[in-house]
Amino acid sequence: MSNHNSLPPRSPLSTTPPNNGSQAKSGLVPTNNVTTSDGLTVRARIDPTLTVADVVKQLCVNLKIKGSPSDFALRDENHELVTNDNLRKKIKAKLNLKLVNAPHKEGREIAEKLQVRDQKTMRLTLHSLQKYIRENEFAQEFINYDGVTQLVDIIFTSQGNTLAYALAAMQNLMELDYGWAFLDDAFIFRVVQVLSSPSSLINVCRPATAILKKLVEADPANAPGPQAGSSKSGPAIVPGSVYRYGFTAVFEQMRKEKSLLETVVSRLGSADTAMAQYSMMLINSLVSHASDLRWEEFIAEMERLNIRKAVVRLMSQHTMEDLTSCILDFQANMLRVTYRKKTTPIDLEAQPSHAADLKSIWAHSRLMEEVDEKGQQLKWRKLGFDTEDIEIEFNDVGVLGLECLKRFVERDPDFSKVILEQLSRPAERRCPIAKASNEVVELLSEHWAIFAPGYSTSTTFQPFFLEFYKVHALATEFLSTNVERQRGCVWRFYSSSRSVALRSENVRAWHEVEHDLLECEYRAVRDRQMKELELEDDLLSKVPVRNLRAKIYKESFEFVRQQRIQCLLQGAWFVIALPSNSPLPRDSTRRPNKPWRFVRLDNGLKYLHYVDSAVKFPVRSGLEDLPDRIEIAAISEIATGTCAPPPNVLRDHNDLPPTSPLAPSPLSFSLLGVHEQGSLADLIAPDPSRWADWTDGLNMLRRDGGHVASKETAGFVQALTEIGLKIKLLDLSGERVEIPSGLTAGPPPSNLDFFFSDLM
Structure with a gap:
């Protein structure tokens, strides 16, 4: 530091306010007010090359403060501790400092x-x-x-x-x-x-x-780092x-x-x-x-x-x-819950709740168990299943299918009448309600991409997805009243109506869905179906192909996720934005001193390191050029479209299109902490691709996150899935290989005198 008057070189402060002449001579060297615990305020010109310990030591000497300098520290007016990393920034900002007890x-x-x-x-x-x-x-x-x-x-x-x-x-x-x-x-x-x-x-x-x-x-x-004590029962708890x-x-x-x-x-x-x-x-x-x-x-x-x-x-x-972000996270979590239910098999012996649900379904049907002409049990086939093996019937939809059927049955007080009406019809004109219920579960799973327990690619609210059971009940009711006129595949018939009823669900009202499914004309749905039949290959509706799509979807998502995180590791330049609801600066045409920020994720995926600058410059690899950081764990939300560019920054560069200083930029995003902390950073990306990389990459890093914010990322996942599926199918369809809709296991071996040979 240097005195305004004639103190020794690198002296930390002057205890008297400088006059106009000394201010003029001092040029642009910033001056900070320093307040002691006794209420004494002095003005100090602090050398930014000094360490905080040196600054505190010289302050104690010049102000004749008793005690060891190591027992004191500097804080700014917001009580933030002054460290070697942020000292230069606080000096240049001319912040008021306080000499207080050391931490x-x-x-x-x-x-x-x-x-x-x-x-x-x-x-x-x-x-x-x-x-x-x-x-x-x-x-x-x-x-x-x-x-x-x-x-x-x-x-x-x-x-x-x-x-x-x-x-x-x-x-x-x-x-x-x-x-x-x-x-x-x-x-x-x-x-x-x-x-x-x-x-x-x-x-x-x-x-x-x-x-x-x-x-x-x-x-x-x-726990961070490798789990040395982990075992099949899970990671071990490290002492302390x-x-x-x-x-x-x-x-x-x-x-x-x-x-x-x-x-x-x-x-x-x-x-x-x-x-x-x-x-x-x-x-x-x-x-x-x-x-x-x-x-x-x-x-x-x-x-x-x-x-x-x-x-x-x-x-x-x-x-x-x-x-x-919290709501989108919940949607992603519910997708995982739905997937887990769908892939959890029915087990009547181990799970009493499954047997209880089936008992409730049968009771609501008010049917009597009989014996068919072959002397075999006739019970579940009356409800529309193909066999009496109920665990096999729910094999593709699991517990989710059972719960959907149970809620559908309990929702309709006239269910028993519906079943009796179906049984009174000729076999070829009946609606197999139980089987149709499972088909609807499969269709809705495909519509909402319930393919794997990974992240959701939805970028908007999906209220109808959260009403899964209600949508299922409506769709099954729709089929039960129309399928006899269809006399064909339940899958194709419902697909054509589903795409109409569930479109734009983030902006549509529930009563519109009910109208589309319960009051739409059969002829309109049929016409739409015929058009789709001209374009759709029957191969894509087969169960093995749908399962293959689910597998490729999961792989595609993980590929895009890793790509997004790699972008964060490389780092990027952003414009430091202004909250869109904040008042304009007094001089609305004045360009900020440091409008640019370079941000990079560390290799441990725990911190975002950054530096603010007046101009862009080549940033070296590593973190040496990035003195400041934000902890990933402190980010509770990545909000998008929240802030506006500062004045006279974007107009001077071709990186971004010019926008009004008051208008939120579509390429902006904010890193929000917990409610009291507010925004940790407000940034504007240079282009839509960089915006998608960072908003989605940061969401994927959070422990309680998982949703995708950009349509670009969601589109990449879907495109990779479809391309991968078509490539896989070329190996089969090119050879005219028939893909069965299901496989039946043969009888078990009569003895154990066999082995599995290695395929060469």
Whole structure:
């Protein structure tokens, strides 16, 4: 640093305000106000090449502050710690600085204050703890002085705003990957109790929800680095690691408080958008991390609480971008749930619930079991199945097919009359309702790309998908009233009507779907079907080909996903944007000093490193040129179309089309933190491809994410799937090989005197 007057070289400050003459001589060297804990404010010209330790040392010497300089630190007016990485930026921005206790000293003092439990100062102490607990040096000292134990005790014994501050401090501590591995079941249950109470304050519920979400995601399988102790039973828990909780640990405590899930679902309709967002994020984490042991129980409870309807209502009511990503994540999670149900076979011996569902279906039919002319059982064939082997009949649609048929039967009070009417018709004019139900499940699975447990490629809301059972019931009813006139393939007939009824579902009303499926004219559907028959190859409707498409779809998605992440690893230049709802600068024509930002993902996939610059420059490989960073785990949402370009940046370059400074750019996106943090970065991509690479790549990196934001990425996955399918089929159709619709197993060997030969 240098004095405005005549202090020795590299002296850190001048204690008197400079006069106009000295200001003129100082040129563009920035001056910062520095305030001490005693309220003394001085002006200092700080040499940006010094380390923070040197700056603090010289300040202590010049201001004659008692104590070791190592016990002091600098913070800006927003309480952010000044470090060697951000010192230069804060000096050039002429921010007001404060000379305060060093983080390690502050951590020790706050831990000691919590032990005293003075109610007069408790809230102020906890408020400071919220701000500083994320800093490693502070956190380590706070932990060493038993501060976390004191914090947990306060959470057990306090209420109201004191509890809110304590929970928020714990939430911020849990952003670190150490210091909270000792939290036990009693603590988890305490948080569950707080969250399940309808009388809990909103500012209490928000951090409590975030804590449960963090505990769910702190699964040994999510621990960074190789799992050396992993086995067939799952990854081992490393001693001292915070990755020792997971879904099972949380859900076991949730089961003790029956009202918790109901309360969380009800908060999706909260007028507080942040509360709805936190609740949605917790639900997504629970669904995506549910263990095999409790998966069926948990999903059944969520279905009982009608979570799908609550999210559909949220789709039409939400007004903030914060919720968009959460809703799309939920859609992706429901796709995985639907796929898992579809691929879970019916097991009447091991799963009593499956037998109970079949018993309910048969009871609603009000039919009597008989014997056919061959003396064989005649029961399920009356409902439209081909055989009496019910497990084989549901082989392609699994538990999903069983649940759909059960809900269809229970939804129609006249189901027994419908069945009797079908049985009264000649065999060739009957609608095999049970078989048609399974066919509809297959068709809807194809329509919504329920091919694999991977990510969803939907870029818009799909309310009709969330109403899967309702759509299935409508479609099956449609078939039961029209198939006798079709006298053909159920698959083809419904395909033609499905493409009409379910189009543009993100903007259509439910009553329009009902009209299309229940009141459309048979002739119109038939005409559309005949046109499609001219274009469609019968080969594509066969079950083996549909299964092949599902496999190729999964491979295509993973290929595109890896490509997107590679783009993040390479890095890219962006324009630093302005929030579209922010007021224009006073001088709306003035170009920002540093309008460009280069961003690159590190090889560990944990941080986005970046540098701001006045101009673009060649960035070397690695991270040496990128001093600042954003933690991926801190990003809760990637919102798109949220911000506008700064004045006189895009017009001077050909990278982007000119747009109004107030208008949001379609190539903009924001990295949103939790609700209190706001936006971590507002950027504008140079072109649509780069925008798709980064928005989708970042979504795919998040633990609770998985949806695709751009139509470009979704289009790539679909195009690769279709190309791969056609290439595979060329090997078969070119040789005129007949693909069967199903395979039947022959009789088992009469003895064990055989072996499988190796094919050469």
